[in-house]
Amino acid sequence: AQSVTxxxxxxxxxEEAPVELRCNYSSSVSVYLFWYxxxxxxxxxxxxxxxxxxxxxxxxxxxxxxFNKSQTSFHLRKPSVHISDTxxxxxxxxxxxxxxxxxxxxxxxxxA
Amino acid sequence: DTGVSxxxxxxxxxxxxxxxFRCDPISEHNRxxxxxxxxxxxxxxxxxxxxxxxxxxSRLLSxxxxxxxxxGSFSTLEIQRTEQGDSAMYLCASSSGQGxxxxxxxxxxxxxLVL
Numbered sequence: 001a002q003s004v005t006x007x008x009x010x011x012x013x014x015e016e017a018p019v020e021l022r023c024n025y026s027s028s029v030s031v032y033l034f035w036y037x038x039x040x041x042x043x044x045x046x047x048x049x050x051x052x053x054x055x056x057x058x059x060x061x062x063x064x065x066x067f068n069k070s071q072t073s074f075h076l077r078k079p080s081v082h083i084s085d086t087x088x089x090x091x092x093x094x095x096x097x098x099x100x101x102x103x104x105x106x107x108x109x110x111x112a
Numbered sequence: 113d114t115g116v117s118x119x120x121x122x123x124x125x126x127x128x129x130x131x132x133f134r135c136d137p138i139s140e141h142n143r144x145x146x147x148x149x150x151x152x153x154x155x156x157x158x159x160x161x162x163x164x165x166x167x168x169x170s171r172l173l174s175x176x177x178x179x180x181x182x183x184g185s186f187s188t189l190e191i192q193r194t195e196q197g198d199s200a201m202y203l204c205a206s207s208s209g210q211g212x213x214x215x216x217x218x219x220x221x222x223x224x225l226v227l
Contacts, residue, residue, distance in 0.1 A: 090154050100147075
């Protein structure tokens with residue numbers, strides 16, 4: 001079985017500042033890794049995913065994440081955030097059985 | 113393509129009543145998933161279908177829960193004899209089932225409150 005730990009429950013950040021959301025996972029087998037975003041009153045939207053290959057993954061809206069196998073981490077970054085990035089962010093992991101295991105989420109609040 | 117839709121968006125019920133939620137996946141997606149999300153937590157997997165076949169059920173899905181996907185299109189999730197602990201957001205997702213890894217597309221969810 002796999003599990004995900006999101007190390008920060010809340011991250012306040014000023015507009016145009018960089019942000020990093022931390023995610024660690026545990027699994028006894030190879031995994032696929034995902035970041036989803038949930039805007040208020042909306043469903044989850046996929047930001048990016050790591051399946052294999054390059055450890056630096058680029059996603060939508062200027063987000064990127066880096067897979068680090070030795071540290072079992074998949075941290076999400078954005079160099080300059082906008083007010084519209086205010087949302088809840090979920091890291092998720094899956095092995096080959098397709099179901100996703102999510103972390104508890106990180107709430108990002110962007111302030112002007 | 114209108115995305116995954118769920119109905120109703122909100123449901124308030126009294127303890128002991130039965131409730132049924134509906135999910136309409138993206139057209140021609142053959143995989144459909146149900147997740148439950150409680151306050152302050154990430155979604156937890158409940159069950160999934162490949163076409164009309166229910167392939168896996170989480171231990172979270174007690175005997176009071178039943179899910180169906182009768183013609184491999186829409187799906188229903190029924191909770192019998194609801195309890196206050198069933199209060200949560202119920203999320204549905206679908207995927208095409210093709211490729212190395214298919215993206216799961218999520219609906220807006222049904223928020224259930226059991227009084």
